[in-house]
Amino acid sequence: MGALVSRDLKLAVRAGGGFGLGVAFFLILVSMVSFGVGPQGDLLSRISTGMLWVGAILSCLLSLDRIFALDWEDGSLELLATSPLPLELVVLAKALVHWLTTGLPLVFASPIFGALLNLEGPGYIAIAFSLLVGTPALSMIGAFGAALTVGIKRGGLLLSLLVLPFYVPTLIFGALMARTGANGSDYTSYLLLLSGITCGTIALLPFAAAAVLKINLR
Amino acid sequence: MLESGKYADLVLLSYTVSLLLLFALVAVSLWQSVRNRKKLEDIEKRIKRHD
Amino acid sequence: MNSLWQYANPRKFNDTADKILPWIAVLSTTCLFTGLTWGAFFTPPAERFQDSVKIIYLHVPSAMMAINAWLMMLAASLIWLVRRHYVSAMAARAAAPVGIVMTLIAMVTGAIWGQPTWGTWWAWDPRLTSFLILFMFYIGYVALWSAIENDDIAADLTSILCLVGSVFAVLSRYAVNFWNQGLHQGASLSLDREKNVADVYYTPLLLCIAGFALVFIALVLLRTRTEIHARRIRSLQLRERGDDNA
Numbered sequence: 138m139g140a141l142v143s144r145d146l147k148l149a150v151r152a153g154g155g156f157g158l159g160v161a162f163f164l165i166l167v168s169m170v171s172f173g174v175g176p177q178g179d180l181l182s183r184i185s186t187g188m189l190w191v192g193a194i195l196s197c198l199l200s201l202d203r204i205f206a207l208d209w210e211d212g213s214l215e216l217l218a219t220s221p222l223p224l225e226l227v228v229l230a231k232a233l234v235h236w237l238t239t240g241l242p243l244v245f246a247s248p249i250f251g252a253l254l255n256l257e258g259p260g261y262i263a264i265a266f267s268l269l270v271g272t273p274a275l276s277m278i279g280a281f282g283a284a285l286t287v288g289i290k291r292g293g294l295l296l297s298l299l300v301l302p303f304y305v306p307t308l309i310f311g312a313l314m315a316r317t318g319a320n321g322s323d324y325t326s327y328l329l330l331l332s333g334i335t336c337g338t339i340a341l342l343p344f345a346a347a348a349v350l351k352i353n354l355r
Numbered sequence: 356m357l358e359s360g361k362y363a364d365l366v367l368l369s370y371t372v373s374l375l376l377l378f379a380l381v382a383v384s385l386w387q388s389v390r391n392r393k394k395l396e397d398i399e400k401r402i403k404r405h406d
Numbered sequence: 407m408n409s410l411w412q413y414a415n416p417r418k419f420n421d422t423a424d425k426i427l428p429w430i431a432v433l434s435t436t437c438l439f440t441g442l443t444w445g446a447f448f449t450p451p452a453e454r455f456q457d458s459v460k461i462i463y464l465h466v467p468s469a470m471m472a473i474n475a476w477l478m479m480l481a482a483s484l485i486w487l488v489r490r491h492y493v494s495a496m497a498a499r500a501a502a503p504v505g506i507v508m509t510l511i512a513m514v515t516g517a518i519w520g521q522p523t524w525g526t527w528w529a530w531d532p533r534l535t536s537f538l539i540l541f542m543f544y545i546g547y548v549a550l551w552s553a554i555e556n557d558d559i560a561a562d563l564t565s566i567l568c569l570v571g572s573v574f575a576v577l578s579r580y581a582v583n584f585w586n587q588g589l590h591q592g593a594s595l596s597l598d599r600e601k602n603v604a605d606v607y608y609t610p611l612l613l614c615i616a617g618f619a620l621v622f623i624a625l626v627l628l629r630t631r632t633e634i635h636a637r638r639i640r641s642l643q644l645r646e647r648g649d650d651n652a
Contacts (some may be wrong), residue, residue, distance in 0.1 A: 303571070305581065373515060384632070388628055388629075
């Protein structure tokens, strides 16, 4: 499984669409928010945590269809399915690579973009922490969605349509955690709920995604 | 009665919209059913002629 | 339960549907018409809501059916995954648009009803928001069915989507409560059984609920029959193409 992870990572970096693209998109998005809403500092700071989370979700969405598509097209997905490595672990590995190339860079980038949106002091740790705990769930759910649409030509829009409702609980708890943290209050309950979602999705969705891939590979 | 009450226009609006939606659904479903029936008969006739 | 599985046979299903559909259609129209006119014209206005309480006769039944439609799709999806009766998969696919319309009616009537209370056309009230999320799940489900050509694969994928979606829909319901708390506490649109459903409102409401439920059943029977025909058309078209090539 380690070999699979490192191979996919190398592919992602070589393709150039890896680490940089998500963060660049995040930057554009944050600027758009300011252009759309106006530069008033207090307004921006009120919506900062929410918009950072929405930005994280949209950045994740960008690279979801690539999780399985390349291997599907050249037939290596079939090979992976018949290999001794269980398909569930393959799915987990791909979700991990997606997180390493999309979610994790966002975690580090978020304080910078928080500054652009006038985030309050205690919010910097809160937003980074919430993204750290929440983005793995986004990658895992996204992998499930990518598995569903892997056989569909130009299924990118359908993928977004399918996956976004699934993102709602993660978004709500992540944004609440960041907002509570930015207000200086204790966010432990939201942290627990968010990590519950992440752990649940990582534990259960690989099975669903693997079943879906087997169906699509028929 | 309904007309003289407060918010009666809201009630009218909600009833109209809801019934319109229901009628549209029923109409579309009926049309799809009839169209499919006809398509099925046509294709079954064509296959019988073939055999 | 043995007698119920005979309807998994598509011919038996279609024959039975042909027979009982007219009756259910008539019964549902009667219930709905009676319930709605009774409720709209022959019940008194409530103290707080005035006449707008009459919206309850649309809002509550449609909200109930919106949820029940999804639950029926869930059950049908499970039956397909386990027992591979394609009538079940067709029924799930048939029920989705009905569920969508029910959800729309619930949202629209809920929003209209909320207008005098909130002063806006949409309030991010937890229940209304949950229906919006349910609406999005419905749309995704229908979209996935349309996007896949192979019938069996489409049935399998949409069934799994329905299963996983149900878990997340329930999760969202609770998340939305957290998200909304602190705003308008206690004064949401949800009905207090004790407060509002006095006897004078109760019977027409029951009639409307029955009417909506029967409308749902009638539409699902009609649409499932259509889906079964459509599937047969597809397989015959394939056969025709095979004959032409031969």
